[in-house]
Amino acid sequence: MYVVVVGAGEVGTAIATSLSENHDVAVVDTDESRVESLVYDADVLGVEGDGTDLDVLEEANVEDADMVIASTDADETNIIVCSTAKAVSSAFTISRVKSAKYLRTWQHSDVAFGVDHMVGTNVLTAETIVRVVGLPAARDVQLFADGLVQMAEFTIPESSPVAGMTVREADQYDSLTFAAVLGEDDVVVPRGETVLSVGDAVIVIGSPESVQTFSHALAPDSDGTPNVLVVGGSDVGYHTARLLQERGLKPRLVERDHDRARELAELLEGTTVLESDATDREFLEREHIEAVDIVVTVLENDEKNLLASLIAKSAGAKRAIAVVDSAEYVDLFETVGVDAAINPRETTAEEITRFTRERHAENVAIIETDRAEVLEITVDEDSVLAGRPIRESIADLPDGVVVGAITRNGEFVVPRGDTVVEVGDHVIVFVDAASLAEATSKL
Amino acid sequence: MPWTPSTYVDYRVSVAYVGTVLKYIGVTPLFPLALALYYGEDPLPFLAGSVVMVGLGALLERADTGGELGNREAFLLVSLSWLVVPLVGTVPYLVAGTGTVAAPVDALFESMSGFTTTGATVLGVISVERHGHAMLMWRQLTQWLGGMGILVLMVAILPKLSVGGAQVINQEAPGLDLEKLTPRIQETARALWAIYAAFTVLAAAVYYALNVAGVAPEMDLYNAVAHALTTLPTGGFSPKGRSVEAFSPVVQWAVIPFMLVAGTNFALFWYVLEGEPERLTRNTEFRSYLLAVVGFGAVVSAVLFAGVGLAETPTNVGTIPGNVEDALRQGLFQVVAIVTTTGYASMDFNTWDASAQTILLFAYFLGGSAGSAAGSIKIVRWVLVKRAVGRSLFTSVHPDAVRAIRLEDVVDEETIRDVLVFVLLFLGLFAASTMLLYLDSFRASEVTLSGLEAMSVAIATLGNIGPGFGVVGPMNSFEPFTNASKLYMVFLMWIGRLEVLSVLVILTPSFWQR
Numbered sequence: 001m002y003v004v005v006v007g008a009g010e011v012g013t014a015i016a017t018s019l020s021e022n023h024d025v026a027v028v029d030t031d032e033s034r035v036e037s038l039v040y041d042a043d044v045l046g047v048e049g050d051g052t053d054l055d056v057l058e059e060a061n062v063e064d065a066d067m068v069i070a071s072t073d074a075d076e077t078n079i080i081v082c083s084t085a086k087a088v089s090s091a092f093t094i095s096r097v098k099s100a101k102y103l104r105t106w107q108h109s110d111v112a113f114g115v116d117h118m119v120g121t122n123v124l125t126a127e128t129i130v131r132v133v134g135l136p137a138a139r140d141v142q143l144f145a146d147g148l149v150q151m152a153e154f155t156i157p158e159s160s161p162v163a164g165m166t167v168r169e170a171d172q173y174d175s176l177t178f179a180a181v182l183g184e185d186d187v188v189v190p191r192g193e194t195v196l197s198v199g200d201a202v203i204v205i206g207s208p209e210s211v212q213t214f215s216h217a218l219a220p221d222s223d224g225t226p227n228v229l230v231v232g233g234s235d236v237g238y239h240t241a242r243l244l245q246e247r248g249l250k251p252r253l254v255e256r257d258h259d260r261a262r263e264l265a266e267l268l269e270g271t272t273v274l275e276s277d278a279t280d281r282e283f284l285e286r287e288h289i290e291a292v293d294i295v296v297t298v299l300e301n302d303e304k305n306l307l308a309s310l311i312a313k314s315a316g317a318k319r320a321i322a323v324v325d326s327a328e329y330v331d332l333f334e335t336v337g338v339d340a341a342i343n344p345r346e347t348t349a350e351e352i353t354r355f356t357r358e359r360h361a362e363n364v365a366i367i368e369t370d371r372a373e374v375l376e377i378t379v380d381e382d383s384v385l386a387g388r389p390i391r392e393s394i395a396d397l398p399d400g401v402v403v404g405a406i407t408r409n410g411e412f413v414v415p416r417g418d419t420v421v422e423v424g425d426h427v428i429v430f431v432d433a434a435s436l437a438e439a440t441s442k443l
Numbered sequence: 444m445p446w447t448p449s450t451y452v453d454y455r456v457s458v459a460y461v462g463t464v465l466k467y468i469g470v471t472p473l474f475p476l477a478l479a480l481y482y483g484e485d486p487l488p489f490l491a492g493s494v495v496m497v498g499l500g501a502l503l504e505r506a507d508t509g510g511e512l513g514n515r516e517a518f519l520l521v522s523l524s525w526l527v528v529p530l531v532g533t534v535p536y537l538v539a540g541t542g543t544v545a546a547p548v549d550a551l552f553e554s555m556s557g558f559t560t561t562g563a564t565v566l567g568v569i570s571v572e573r574h575g576h577a578m579l580m581w582r583q584l585t586q587w588l589g590g591m592g593i594l595v596l597m598v599a600i601l602p603k604l605s606v607g608g609a610q611v612i613n614q615e616a617p618g619l620d621l622e623k624l625t626p627r628i629q630e631t632a633r634a635l636w637a638i639y640a641a642f643t644v645l646a647a648a649v650y651y652a653l654n655v656a657g658v659a660p661e662m663d664l665y666n667a668v669a670h671a672l673t674t675l676p677t678g679g680f681s682p683k684g685r686s687v688e689a690f691s692p693v694v695q696w697a698v699i700p701f702m703l704v705a706g707t708n709f710a711l712f713w714y715v716l717e718g719e720p721e722r723l724t725r726n727t728e729f730r731s732y733l734l735a736v737v738g739f740g741a742v743v744s745a746v747l748f749a750g751v752g753l754a755e756t757p758t759n760v761g762t763i764p765g766n767v768e769d770a771l772r773q774g775l776f777q778v779v780a781i782v783t784t785t786g787y788a789s790m791d792f793n794t795w796d797a798s799a800q801t802i803l804l805f806a807y808f809l810g811g812s813a814g815s816a817a818g819s820i821k822i823v824r825w826v827l828v829k830r831a832v833g834r835s836l837f838t839s840v841h842p843d844a845v846r847a848i849r850l851e852d853v854v855d856e857e858t859i860r861d862v863l864v865f866v867l868l869f870l871g872l873f874a875a876s877t878m879l880l881y882l883d884s885f886r887a888s889e890v891t892l893s894g895l896e897a898m899s900v901a902i903a904t905l906g907n908i909g910p911g912f913g914v915v916g917p918m919n920s921f922e923p924f925t926n927a928s929k930l931y932m933v934f935l936m937w938i939g940r941l942e943v944l945s946v947l948v949i950l951t952p953s954f955w956q957r
Contacts, residue, residue, distance in 0.1 A: 265846055266847040275845045276843040
C-alpha cells in the first residue's frame with residue numbers, strides 16, 4: 001500500500017513511522033526540518049510544501065496513493081487536502097479534525113468534503129476520558145465488537161485487595177481474561193501463578209460487566225455514581241461533560257472565562273458550570289472537593305493540567321484524569337500521581353491505525369503508545385484460528401498472543417483452551433508489539 | 444431644522460397608519476348592519492359607525508409624511524390604534540341610544556372592554572329583547588376583532604406593513620417575542636388569523652350541533668355564533684345576562700375545551716398542522732398551563748363538592764355540594780374561564796364564600812399562554828420567574844455557578860430581566876389600582892367596594908378578564924361606578940391588552956426625545 005501522510009507533527013510522525021514498517025509512505029509538510037528528520041528516522045519519502053497545493057501533492061505521487069492521511073493541526077487544511085487528493089486520485093482519504101462541527105457534517109453523508117474517514121480528535125478524546133471515568137482505577141478502556149467486549153488497562157493500586165495475589169487467585173470472573181501484565185520494561189503473558197504486584201499494569205479483556213466488577217474489586221471504595229469535576233471549558237471539556245451528562249451523571253465543570261462559562265451553561269443542561277479558577281483552594285473548599293471522586297483536567301496546556309490535578313488530589317479528590325498534549329509527559333504524569341493521562345494525539349493515531357491494517361482488523365487499541373496492541377479480527381478461512389480449538393492454534397502463533405474474547409452472532413463466548421473458533425467469529429486478541437507483524441499475518 | 448424620523452418620533456406616520464387601520468375596521472360594522480336588516484332592527488347605528496370610521500380614517504391618513512415606520516413609530520401606532528379604534532367603536536352604542544350604554548363614558552367602557560377582550564360590561568340588562576340582535580353582535584364582534592389583534596389583522600391584509608410589521612405585531616401580540624412561523628411576516632399574520640378563524644367556525648359548529656342534537660335548546664344559531672365569537676378571543680361577552688349559566692351542562696362542557704384552545708399559543712397549532720405535534724405536547728408553557736388549570740380546577744371542584752366554599756345562603760347554587768358532575772363542571776369551568784381570561788360564568792360565583800373566591804383570585808394572575816388570545820401575566824412569565832428564583836437560591840449556595848434559564852431553548856438574560864420587570868410593574872399597577880378604585884368607591888355612594896372586591900376589579904380590568912367579585916360579579920354590571928373609576932378602568936384595560944410596557948413607553952419623555 002502506498003500512503004501519503006500530510007502533516008509531520010506528532011500525529012503524522014507517529015502514523016508515518018508505524019506505517020513505514022510495512023508500507024511505502026510519503027510525508028508532506030511545510031516545515032523542511034520536520035520532513036528531513038522524519039526521512040532520516042523512518043524510511044519515508046519526504047516532500048516539503050503545502051499539502052493543499054496540487055503541485056505538492058503530485059510531487060508526492062498522490063495519483064498512485066492508496067490512502068491519503070491528512071493529519072495537520074488545522075482542520076480546514078486537512079479537509080482541503082482530502083478534497084484535493086480526491087480530485088486527482090482514488091485514494092481512501094482520512095482527515096483528522098478537532099472541531100465537532102465538521103465531524104457532524106461529515107457524519108451526515110459519509111462523503112462530505114471528499115473525506116472517506118474522519119477522526120474527530122476532541123470528541124475522541126472526550127470519549128476516551130468518559131470510558132476511563134466509568135471504571136475505577138482504569139488507565140485506558142476500549143470497546144470491541146459493538147461494545148460486547150471491553151479491554152481495560154488497570155494499575156494495581158496500593159490499597160487494592162488484589163495486590164499480591166496470583167492471577168489464579170484473582171481470576172474469579174467467568175468472562176474475564178488476563179491478557180498481559182506490563183512490568184517496568186517487559187510484557188508478561190500471565191500464567192496462573194503470575195503475581196499481581198502494586199504498580200503493575202494489567203490488561204484485561206472481557207464482557208463489560210465483568211470488567212466493571214473487576215475494577216470495583218481493585219478499588220472497592222468507589223461504588224455508586226461518581227461525582228465528577230471537569231476542570232477547563234475547552235472543546236474537550238465540553239464534550240466530556242456532555243457525554244457524562246448523557247450517561248446520567250451530573251458533572252460540574254469549572255471555566256475561568258466569563259463568556260465561555262455562560263456559553264457552556266447554555267449548552268450543557270445537566271452540568272453545573274462554575275466560573276472560577278480551579279487552582280483557587282478557597283473555591284475548591286467551597287465546592288467540597290473532598291467529596292469529588294474524579295477530577296478531569298482538560299486545560300489548555302500540560303503544566304496547568306498537572307498543577308490542577310495535583311492540587312485537586314491534595315485537596316481530597318480521589319482520582320485525577322488529565323489530558324496530556326505531549327506524549328513524552330504521559331509517563332511522568334502517571335508517575336507523580338495523575339491516575340490516567342490521556343494523550344489526544346496518541347488516541348488519534350490509534351484511531352487512524354484501524355484503517356491502515358493490512359487485513360481485517362476492525363478495531364485496534366494501542367497499549368502504552370507502542371508496547372502492544374489489542375486487535376479485533378473477523379475470522380476467515382485463511383486464519384490459523386479457523387475451525388480449531390484455541391489450544392492448537394495458539395501453538396502456531398508467536399509468543400505474546402492471547403485470545404481475550406470471542407463474539408459469535410452478537411453473543412459473548414468465553415475463550416477456553418478447547419473452544420473451537422468458527423469462521424465469522426469476532427476474536428479480540430492481545431498482541432505484544434514484538435510479535436505484531438508475524439501474528440497479524442497469521443490471524 | 445430638518446425633520447429626521449430616526450432621531451425624533453415621526454408621529455404623523457403613526458397617525459396615518461392609524462387612519463388606514465380605521466378605514467379597514469370601518470368595514471366590520473357592515474356585518475351587524477346586515478343582521479339588523481335581517482331581523483328588522485335599526486341599521487342606522489352601524490351605518491353611522493362605518494361612515495365615521497372610514498371618514499375619520501381617510502382624514503387621518505392625510506397626515507402621512509411618507510416617512511418610515513420605525514421602532515418608535517410602531518410603538519405609537521399600536522398604542523394609538525388601541526385607543527382610537529375603541530373610541531370610534533362607541534358610535535353604534537351612542538347612535539342607538541339604548542340603555543346604559545348610551546352614556547359616552549359607558550359606551551367607551553363597553554367598547555374598550557370589547558376590543559381588549561376584557562368582557563366587563565356596563566349593560567345592566569343584557570338581552571336580545573333590550574338591545575337587539577345586531578347591537579349585541581357588534582359588541583361580540585369587537586371582541587373577536589380584538590382577540591387575535593387588529594394590527595395582526597392589518598399586517599395580514601396590508602402589503603405596506605410588510606416592513607415594520609414584525610415590530611407592530613411584537614408590540615401587540617402578547618408574550619415574550621414574536622415567533623415568525625414563515626419567512627414573511629405577512630404570511631405569519633395570515634396563518635395566525637386563519638387558525639383563529641378556523642377554531643371560531645369549529646366552535647360555532649359544535650355549539651350549534653348540540654342544539655341540533657337536541658341537548659341544548661337555548662343554543663340557536665345566533666347564540667352559537669355569538670358564543671364562538673366571544674370564546675376564541677377569550678372575551679366573555681354573552682348575549683345572555685346569565686352568561687353560559689343560561690345553557691345546559693352539555694354546552695358548558697363543550698365551551699371548556701374551546702376556552703383552553705383560546706388560551707394556548709396559536710403558533711403551536713401551526714406546528715401541529717405542519718406535522719410537528721411534539722412542539723405542542725413538549726412545550727413547557729403548554730404543559731404548565733394544563734397543570735395549572737387541572738390543579739386549580741381540582742381544588743375549586745373539591746371545595747364546591749364539599750360545600751365549604753359556599754356562602755351560608757346560596758341563592759343559585761343548585762345541587763353542587765355532594766354532586767360530582769356538578770362540582771367538577773363548575774369548578775373546572777370557572778377556573779378555565781378565569782385562567783384563560785375569558786370571564787364566562789357557568790354559575791354566579793358570588794354565591795361562593797370568600798375562601799373559594801380567594802382561591803379563584805390567585806387564578807386571575809396566571810393568565811393563559813403567550814401568543815394566545817388570553818390576557819393577564821401569562822403562564823410563561825411565571826415559569827421564568829420560578830426558574831429565576833430557583834437559580835438565585837442555587838447561586839447563593841454555589842456563588843461560582845453559572846446557570847442558563849431555559850424553556851425549550853435558552854432564554855437570554857435580557858428577556859429574564861424584562862419578564863421580572865413586567866411582573867413587578869404589573870403587580871405594582873394592580874396594587875396602586877386597587878387602592879385608587881377602593882378610595883374612589885368611597886367618594887361616590889352607589890358602590891362601596893370591599894378589599895377583595897377592589898382587588899378583583901383591578902385585576903379583572905388590568906388582566907382583561909372581565910367579571911370580579913361582589914358588586915362586579917359575573918351577573919352584575921360595572922355601570923354603578925363613578926365616571927372617574929370607569930375611565931381609569933378603560934385605561935387599565937388599554938394598557939393591560941398591550942402588556943403595560945408598550946403604552947408606558949410612549950408616556951415617558953425619553954420616548955419623544957432623541
